[in-house]
Amino acid sequence: MGALVQRFRREHALVRRACGCLAALADDVEGGEPLDLGAACDLLRFFELFVDEAHQRKEEEVLFLALLRTGRLTRHVGELLSEHGAETRGLERIRGALTQVVSGEPGSAQRFAQLAEAYTRAQLEHAEKEDQLLLPLAEELLDEGEQADLDVRCAALDAQLELDSRPALLRTIECIARAHRPETDAAPREDPAARRDGNY
Numbered sequence: 027m028g029a030l031v032q033r034f035r036r037e038h039a040l041v042r043r044a045c046g047c048l049a050a051l052a053d054d055v056e057g058g059e060p061l062d063l064g065a066a067c068d069l070l071r072f073f074e075l076f077v078d079e080a081h082q083r084k085e086e087e088v089l090f091l092a093l094l095r096t097g098r099l100t101r102h103v104g105e106l107l108s109e110h111g112a113e114t115r116g117l118e119r120i121r122g123a124l125t126q127v128v129s130g131e132p133g134s135a136q137r138f139a140q141l142a143e144a145y146t147r148a149q150l151e152h153a154e155k156e157d158q159l160l161l162p163l164a165e166e167l168l169d170e171g172e173q174a175d176l177d178v179r180c181a182a183l184d185a186q187l188e189l190d191s192r193p194a195l196l197r198t199i200e201c202i203a204r205a206h207r208p209e210t211d212a213a214p215r216e217d218p219a220a221r222r223d224g225n226y
Contacts, residue, residue, distance in 0.1 A: 028173030031165050033180055034089065037081050038153040044072050045146045047202045052139035052146070061135040065202045066124055073117055077149070080187050082110045084180045085156075089164065092176055096167045102159060109152050116145040 027035075048069050055061050090103045120141045126134035168176070 028165060028168065028170045029177035030089065030168065030173035030180070031161050033177055034085070034161060035157065037076075038157055041077055041081065041149060041153055043200075044069060044077075045149050048073075048142050049146045050202075052142040055135050055139040061127055061138060062202075063124070063127060066127075066138065068202065070117070070121060070124060073145075074121075075187070078114055078117060080184060082113075084183055086110065087183065088176050088179050089160075092168060092172070093160070093164060098167065099160070099163060106152070106156065106160070109148070113145065113148055113152065116141065116148060120145060 047065070051062060051066055051069070086107065090106070093099050094103055120138065123134055123138040123141055127138060164173075
């Protein structure tokens with residue numbers, strides 16, 4: 027498996043883990059418990075920074091463009107770009123709901139839970155579509171040398187955003203998961219290579 031495909035599979039695994047945490051917060055609220063505002067804000071920051079600003083940007087500016095240059099997947103890439111836009115709007119609505127929770131607006135926690143569930147479903151479906159369709163084709167169409175070059179570009183974009191290290195992100199998500207879904211399986215183990223080079 028080439029470096030670029032490995033990167034995006036690792037990132038999708040982390041996104042799935044965070045989605046599990048967000049779904050657990052929503053379940054808590056729907057079960058009558060108060061919203062853990064600190065955990066919700068941490069997760070919102072993760073999705074805004076890691077997913078919206080970094081992961082999707084790398085897909086759009088690196089992976090999608092490379093695949094489009096092969097003359098394939100034009101329709102599929104268009105659909106995925108549309109989903110990116112919808113996911114960004116979903117985050118904006120979640121942020122609005124959290125602002126209402128802070129101000130004590132009645133029903134705002136329940137609104138957060140509904141929006142979180144919808145966002146989680148969309149993210150999981152999107153990642154599955156990319157894992158099952160896009161990444162296998164990337165592996166087929168892009169040789170290891172091309173993937174290595176594109177992976178370097180992804181690392182440069184991460185550096186521009188001054189992202190936290192992957193281990194730190196994992197620790198934050200795991201703490202939330204243990205608090206809200208203690209029966210959940212342990213988080214994926216850190217990739218030693220990712221720790222050395224700062225990749226995700």
